[in-house]
Amino acid sequence: MSLGVSLQTGWLPWTVIVLGLAGGTYLLCRRDRWWWLYLVPGVAAVSAVIAWILGRTVAESLIAQALKTTDIVWIAVGIAAVGLAIGFMFGTPWWRKILAVIAALAVLALAGNEINKSYSEFPRFGDLFGVSGDDQISGPPSIASSAPATSAAPKPTGPLSTAWTPTGPNIPADGHGKISQLDLPATQAGFEPRQAWVYYPPAYFADNTEPLPVLILLHGVPGGPGDWVTGDRLQGVMNDFAAKHNGIAPVVVMPDGTGGQLTNSLCTDSSLGKLDTYLSKDVPNSIRAQLKVDPDPKHWAIGGFSYGGTCAIQLVTNHPDVYSSFIDVSGDQEPTLGSRQQTVDTAFGGDESKFKAINPIDIMASKKFPGIAGWFIVGGDDTGSLAGQQAIYQAAKNAGMDVQFLQVPGVGHDWSLAVSGLTTAMPWLAQRLNITA
Secondary structure (H helix, E strand, C coil): CCCEEECCCCHHHHHHHHHHHHHHHHHHCCCHHHHHHHHHHHHHHHHHHHHHHHHHHHHHHCCCEEEEHHHHHHHHHHHHHHHHHCCCCCCCHHHHHHHHHHHHHHHHHHHHHHHHHHHCCEEEEEEECCCCCCCCCCCCHHHHHHHHHHCCCCCCCCCHHCCCCCCCEEEECCCCHHHHHHHHCCCCCCCCCCEEEECCHHHHCCEEEEEECEEEEEEECCCCCHCCCHHHHHHHHHHHHHCCCCCCCCCCEEECCCCCCCCCCCCCEECCEEHHHHHHHHHHHHHHHHCCCCCHHHHEEEECCHHHHHHHHHHHHHCCCCCCEEEEECCCCCCCCCCCHHHHHHHHHHHHHHHHHHCHHHHHCCCCCCCCCEEEECCCCCCCHHHHHHHHHHHHCCCCCCEEEECCCCCCCCHHHHHHHHHHHHHHHHHCCCCCC
């Protein structure tokens, strides 16, 4: 089976549905009276309770929001399948025990993929095994590998796409950029970040090199640096843009925004870690040291999805000298671990003044940001983020930011929104980053 086959549409998800329904039917098929009177109702009740606890209480403690009701239902279905399979271990011949295990696995695959489809987390089968693709390289090209522009070729004085034509045999012939992992050490922040991912546009490999603008993109919780390049999400957007602009697009860096897959570090310096220091100091310094990029902060932008979106507006309001443009996709109204009181108690030792000092909506109530611009993007069906996005947008507007608000009808809190939102915002972002006029 091809690793590129879709998990969202087509024959594979339908096959998983058919096999899952068949497995569920098998697990229910026993003639024993006790099976239907006691075990099936008991398993159903216990599964529902466990799924509710996981989807509400546990999810809120880990990712600061409850799961969708449909996701909780599918979790219950998966747990019930395991419970029924365990029931088959008693009073049945060996071959029925084996079939019960296979049936439970089929139901688990069905439940897992239905949850996956609701977030578009893994678009393709191969994405289950990590980031892969022909465009991946082992690491960043050496800064010295491309000769600087000669004195005979003056530096571009206008937007890059009109003032500079990248040339050279190393520019990818297919017009696609490359991706690689990159170490961005937490020199000042003092923790072990996961490896970042980087997208290099085709123009990055030109012989007559010019430093390119930078876009930082942050992942959500749960999540990691590879989320934006999974399923060619970021690559597709940037390759399409580069194809229309002489191979020029931003260098996109996707650092570790949390320190762990399930960690919510609030994107600030607190008892939970020094993520603000990492993302405002260590990451920019390391990028400038290792990559051929424009050092001018005016040509740097930051964005993110979910937790990453919340983090983007935090960094812009706390460090407008580092990032002056942002894209907040489905972020929260403020950094949160559930409630404000819970957040203040857990991360700031109960001192609300420390929280307000880093909280964007509190900062913008008393400070103006005339040089900052950005987009707030949210799905019309994202009931968990919609009100918060509207509130933070209004606060940013009142604080003098040049901001836009995009509500996409019929879309929830999923990666398809992040991709479409970035695509929509790219023409605006290209102007901010001095790529286009």
